[in-house]
Amino acid sequence: MLARAVVKDIRHATRKQYGAEEKIKIVLEGLRGEDSIAELCRRAGLARLG
Numbered sequence: 001m002l003a004r005a006v007v008k009d010i011r012h013a014t015r016k017q018y019g020a021e022e023k024i025k026i027v028l029e030g031l032r033g034e035d036s037i038a039e040l041c042r043r044a045g046l047a048r049l050g
Contacts, residue, residue, distance in 0.1 A: 017045070 018026075026044050030037055041047070 013047075 026040060029035065030040055035043075
């Protein structure tokens, strides 16, 4: 239940700023593992949750 709330919050927070392509790009960068998640969030202007 908590996970659903977190996902909903993320979707709501990023809906206005990022389109689907931009979100996919951020996720793919994270999967490559070249930078930390914290660094990716800083570059994208996203607050770290949790």
